[in-house]
Amino acid sequence: MTPGPRELLKDAGLRITAPRIAVLDWLADHPHATADAVAEGVRARLGSVSTQAVYDVLNAFTRTGLLRRVEPAGHPARYETRTGDNHHHLVCRNCGRTEDVDCVHGAAPCLEPSNAAGFAVDEAEVLFWGLCPDCLGH
Amino acid sequence: MTPGPRELLKDAGLRITAPRIAVLDWLADHPHATADAVAEGVRARLGSVSTQAVYDVLNAFTRTGLLRRVEPAGHPARYETRTGDNHHHLVCRNCGRTEDVDCVHGAAPCLEPSNAAGFAVDEAEVLFWGLCPDCLGH
């Protein structure tokens, strides 16, 4: 079965605390949530949690690979638990709503720029910009 | 021959002013410059130009298609005069240095998400993240 929040934390070498479990649980149900939305969700469950705690947790998770952070230009960052596969994103220019898109060309090719100019490339990020169904109805 | 700054402005329906010409000229020589860098360059040529004027000019140009804006997560936006072709970018995680990369798969396919989830997609943005040659020597 899929590991619970406690196992995930332990495996990542992170201490098990209520805010951390709440963040993981909430993101499992609400992928592509903003830090703000996560804070709200966590507070609804635990009572009061500082903004800073939420950011600390999100950063620790991102650093250890438990979460992936997506930062669409002009919108606050969003977090998701789906990590490891290089999938891409669909972003609404208007409301920032973000959805997953599987890699267009399979797995590897997305990581191969045609000319790396001496850069050591470690990630290819693909964002599809447009309007979501809700924002289409002008 | 390639159109000069005045023609570009006129064709875009924008008034011809010293700050605008200076921004265009400077970006022609310094692609992928930040707003800050553009301001410095423009001031070096014209004496004093307000920060706001620089942002107004950059925004007007981006809106009318004279410039393209690239906003790498965690770094200030950069501007370039190469527009119209959907080329991509190589970004240094450390210093933000940005370089052009031609589209990996030719022209069209980059604009085709495998599953648009009802979104009206109008652009595909591809960013290759890594370390530039200068930042590689830790």
Next chain:
DNA sequence: TCGTTTTCTTGACCCGTTCAAGAAACGGTG
């Protein structure tokens, strides 16, 4: 040359996020 409209100046302000200091609490150890 005039008058309208756009653009530039100055200065305040906003948002998402991080920094800093100290209090709380996790969890390995004796």
Next chain:
DNA sequence: CACCGTTTCTTGAACGGGTCAAGAAAACGA
């Protein structure tokens, strides 16, 4: 199972990039 060191959380201030707002200045069609 109580202790203590280290991590994590709280509170509150600050930051950077960028925008908003009001008015002065400059472009340009008539």
